[in-house]
Amino acid sequence: MNYKIAxxxxxxxxxxxxxxxxxxxxxxxxxxxxxxxxxDILMGGCAIDAVGKSYPEGTAxxxxxCDAVLLGAVGGPxxxxxxxxxxxxxxxxxxxxxxxxxxxxxxxxxxxxxxxxSCPLKNDKNIDLMIVRELTGGVYFGKKDRYQTxxxxxxxxxxxxxxxxxxxxxxxxxxxxxxLRGKKLASVDKANVLETSRLWRQVMHxxxxxxxxxxxxxxxxxxxxxxxxxxxxxxxxxxTENMFGDILSDEASMITGSIGLLPSASIGDTAPGxxxxxxxxxxxxxxxxxxxxIATILSVAMMFRYSFDLPAEAQAIEDAVDAVLNEGWRTADxxxxxxxxxxxxxxxxxxxxxx
Ligand code: NAD
Numbered sequence: 001m002n003y004k005i006a007x008x009x010x011x012x013x014x015x016x017x018x019x020x021x022x023x024x025x026x027x028x029x030x031x032x033x034x035x036x037x038x039x040d041i042l043m044g045g046c047a048i049d050a051v052g053k054s055y056p057e058g059t060a061x062x063x064x065x066c067d068a069v070l071l072g073a074v075g076g077p078x079x080x081x082x083x084x085x086x087x088x089x090x091x092x093x094x095x096x097x098x099x100x101x102x103x104x105x106x107x108x109x110x111x112x113x114x115x116x117x118s119c120p121l122k123n124d125k126n127i128d129l130m131i132v133r134e135l136t137g138g139v140y141f142g143k144k145d146r147y148q149t150x151x152x153x154x155x156x157x158x159x160x161x162x163x164x165x166x167x168x169x170x171x172x173x174x175x176x177x178x179x180l181r182g183k184k185l186a187s188v189d190k191a192n193v194l195e196t197s198r199l200w201r202q203v204m205h206x207x208x209x210x211x212x213x214x215x216x217x218x219x220x221x222x223x224x225x226x227x228x229x230x231x232x233x234x235x236x237x238x239x240t241e242n243m244f245g246d247i248l249s250d251e252a253s254m255i256t257g258s259i260g261l262l263p264s265a266s267i268g269d270t271a272p273g274x275x276x277x278x279x280x281x282x283x284x285x286x287x288x289x290x291x292x293x294i295a296t297i298l299s300v301a302m303m304f305r306y307s308f309d310l311p312a313e314a315q316a317i318e319d320a321v322d323a324v325l326n327e328g329w330r331t332a333d334x335x336x337x338x339x340x341x342x343x344x345x346x347x348x349x350x351x352x353x354x355x
Contacts, residue, residue: 002035003308006066006272011045011079011089012281013291013344014072020293020348021070021300024320027355028304028313039066043096044074044089045281054079055092060099063272068307069100071276072296076283097135101268103166104173105133105245106302107278109232109252109262114325118257118334126233127256130177133245134170135266137162138196140242162196162241167203169269174239175211182236184215188224188244200241221248228252253278260292260333263299265306273307275299285332289343292331294321297351320354 007022009015025036041062048054054074063069075089085091111119111127119127142159149155178185187204189197201218208216219227221244227234228251240248253262259279267273277295285291301317304310329350332341
């Protein structure tokens with residue numbers, strides 16, 4: 001089969017980790033007889049430098065001509081200060097999610113067996129959960145305001161809104177994924193305080209009746225944060241709104257060892273889906289051959305599984321990563337003190353060799 005993939009390498013370590021992921025895709029292509037064509041797309045800080053806008057005109061259209069999008073990371077201190085949205089890299093991230101209709105963000109957090117000792121938790125090392133984060137609604141997309149008051153100085157507000165339709169479509173994704181995994185779904189909200197959460201819970205309870213085979217529970221977000229470090233093994237699929245998902249998925253990532261290991265998928269009802277590591281552009285290590293490329297390489301495995309329905313190819317990548325880790329190879333972020341670390345290029349090469 002032939003596949004056309006949009007590459008948004010972005011800023012900082014983005015081009016380095018995407019570079020290794022592309023070489024892995026080519027190795028899979030050779031092994032399984034697929035052909036991958038790549039389309040480079042400028043987005044983020046590098047686009048601000050080149051054309052004055054983080055999200056150049058036509059970005060979404062170019063992506064829509066492809067079967068899937070692979071993103072490195074965008075942003076960095078160089079572009080962090082502008083108040084002009086066109087000159088902020090994050091604007092591009094929010095825009096592309098909206099324009100491609102990517103309302104569901106799937107973030108697996110699984111402790112790779114070879115790295116059990118990197119897990120900071122003492123007891124529960126049986127971690128294999130998937131956070132399903134709503135990605136195009138809630139407070140990140142609500143109306144923003146800033147105004148002067150007569151007696152309280154300046155005031156700012158961010159509106160948090162969710163519609164029944166938005167909750168239902170992400171809720172269904174949660175139930176469907178739970179069916180494919182351990183048949184357990186935790187829905188995280190703050191229904192004791194937020195009206196959006198009370199609507200969220202009402203819709204989720206209605207859906208739960210349609211999925212009697214899935215064991216369902218409501219968890220308040222503060223409790224969820226606590227349970228994730230107390231006993232993460234209790235969770236299978238966790239579905240939640242945009243901001244809670246943003247925060248909880250970073251927490252979940254750290255209990256599995258390193259942010260450099262975790263992939264993510266953002267999908268909607270139509271192609272293309274967007275696949276990216278959960279980490280950012282890591283400006284502190286950019287250009288030094290220190291970045292761990294595994295999160296981006298595992299994002300390609302998610303692309304194969306969810307966009308192309310190629311489970312054997314996805315499994316081959318995951319097995320290659322585990323084989324390299326089992327042999328004791330580590331990048332600096334996952335090496336124990338005193339252990340020798342390999343660089344980005346070498347880690348990519350080792351994984352390709354296993355394929
Ligand atoms: P970050 O994820 O870039 O870095 C946090 C820490 O983790 C740093 O110490 C970094 O060196 C380390 N790290 C991250 N990825 C790594 C990897 N693959 N291998 C080894 N170490 C790794 O988060 P940050 O420092 O908060 O943000 C830096 C920039 O990235 C900011 O401009 C931010 O806006 C942007 N960002 C972009 C995205 C995205 O493009 N989706 C996501 C998060 C942050």
